[in-house]
Amino acid sequence: MVGSIAPWNFPLHLLTRSIGAALAAGNTVVCKAATLTPITSQLLGEVFTQAGVPAGVYNIVSGPGGVVGEELLASDKVSMVALTGSEAVGRRLMAASSEAKHIKPLSLELGGKSPIIVEPDCDMNGALNSVILGFCMNQGEVCVSTSRLLLADEIYDEFMAKLTDRVRRIRIGDCLNEDTQMGSLISPEHLDTVHGFVERAVAAGGKLRCGGAPLTQAPYEKGSYYPPTILENITPDMELFQEEVFGPVLAVTRYQTLDEAIELANATRFALGAAIFTENIRKMYWAAEKVDAGTVWMNCATKSNIETPFGGNRNSGLGREDGVEGLLEYLKVKNHIWYMGAQYDNFFDFEDD
Template sequence: MRCYNLWINGKDVPAIGGKAAIRKSPAHGADLASFALGTAGDLNAAVAAAKSAEGAWANSGCIERAALLTKLADLMEAKLDQLAEIEAEEVGKPIKDGYGELSHSINLTRYAAALAWEIPGRAQTHHGTSALGIVSYEPIGVVGMITPWNFPAVTLFQKLPYALAAGCTVVVKPSEMTAGTTLEIARLAKAAGFPDGVINVVTGKGSVVGNAMVEHPDVNMISFTGSTPVGQQIGEKCARQVKRAGLELGGKAANIVFADADLDDALDGVVLGTILNQGEECVAGTRLLVEKSIAEDFSAKLAERMSMLRVGLPLDKESDMGAMIHEDHMNSVLDHIETAKKEGATILCGGGRLTGGDYDKGYFIAPTILGNVTPKMTYFREEVFGPVISITTFETVDEAVALANDTEYGLGNGMWTKDIDKAHQVSKRLKSGTVWVNTFLDGAPQMPFGGYKRSGLGRENGKEGLTEFMQVKSTFFRLGKRSKSLPHTA
């Protein structure tokens, strides 16, 4: 079993209270890791370290910061096998997904390193010969980052390298269930040459460490990924302090399949959008909207593909899907399925817990398809966070758009069509921060990510992911001899 302390000012530091949480595998029940349960006092020490390092780091050159980020990416690549295994085991996801997540995190780091060379700024030289304006971007200061359990690496690396490239210092509060990769990467950052205090990690409960972070006067910004209800609470607390908050929250994505799509491609993309990370994904394509003329055939083929998926242990290279994060969450997903059945949905595939053999040691749910789901049903409206997809039919483009937008969330949506005019017009009408066309859960580091409506505030990745952690300053110079605006005195 791996045992971790906190990471403060470049050192392993035990938690003040000496308490720890044991993370057991959600797939096979074995002890995986021990994480220190930090306190408000530990958080204070981490913030003090970040505050102390802030000035020198902010004033370091962009070339230096880029070089350190590139070195960190190199070290992560060298440790890819270890990091991917930790990610897979602690979350319960297939190892191939662990590799994918860490590889994407490395790419995000390399991209952020490149952005460090391109920190924006401009000179305003058109105010006449006696004036000069400079618009500059400065790091916001100490950033508190709160990351969730479902994608510990990617949710961190959609924040961390951009904040570091901007010149900010950070304190990270990962989930106490899946903090292994975060702590390993903090150690790699020291090996890469990052100064002590620039990156700090305090594990523990959100109600203790997270709350202390949000309330701390020396934390200049909170960057949070998690549920909408918790994000609302953080946003309210930050608003009272006039503190910036970046909030990447929940979703209820629609995946629209038009009759003119490449249906084989659409089937593949719909399956991926349902089972990636066991459906524990804020932008999972949980609402499948299918044009009525193809719905019966498409639904049958989808059920056939879903029933062929291999649900297995995290380190099994043949596994397509793993275990739910813990028993309570598994039961919550199963309750949603039962509620859908009571409200009139039909089970086309799956629908229950997997048992027998290795399944009895973990929290596994069969990939599930719910048929005959209407917008009034609970499943259509609430985020479920499991390997469950619903099918709702439509007849017109306007109906498809209305169904997709009939949600309080707006993180992502997808569509499948070979009509480029339709794709362009529909994408403009969908109320979400991301729209995928003939793909799903896809993209590149250069593309900003974030939500409309109750899916959050701010953007991660892309150039916007850099400026998210920066303040804009206007400096205006008057040149030459000043023209007096007040009368001369003797």
């Protein structure tokens, strides 16, 4: 049996990404949904029941991670655990696994602080739209959000002027309205967390380019709305450069050379995704090789395909989801060795008297 601990930001997609491969590999699963999104896993259970999946193949447990997650690690009935969540929770699972009666393998897709490098020879329109998508998609509540913009000095002023203008025109509102481009954050508590990052960045010397304060007036009074926020003058020693915000906040850092940009890209403990924008194909592939990340997007951002492996390096996780590599995470390798007749070991070469 595989234990699957799902996050709240894409509660169906990221749950099925895990359990789909586990079921395809012949396992049963027990799912623990995030505390903030418990209904999705229940509805998926109804879908499985209607599809005729036998009882016991897909199982659901609810409750806080500190209780249910620990039990998944402790139970002898669970052979491995897959988590999509934060670095802190991943560390707790690793510690719990090491202390369990039977050490369990883990598949961990954790946090990120993905850089997006924009070179002077980029397609500017495409780069602008991808930068906006990279930190505003799903209100920035995305593990692979390209929330660090590394921008070449040569085009800095022009690019930032156009970026700010486009970001200010993003339509914020009810996500059920088809005209909305960005909705509410998950909760008031998370809004406070996001805003705290912004306030501390400004206090540390960051320059606020746009956004930077919760939206509380009508029509935003019934949600946790935070506008797309851009901060300049962000340096590697700042919290905003290093830590995952999980909100629509972009940290901008200027660079002189591509070598400097790659050094900045690799200057965090995370290595989930990274993006590079240039029209020079040789430069693009050279940079992609130098950046430490589980996925490198070239002239695009935050893309994924179920056919290809997804996961992070360093503190962004262990293992891979999707693709053949993702399927192999849920299989065990077992070696059977069979000798026949005269092929038995005869190292000692004894014979009966």
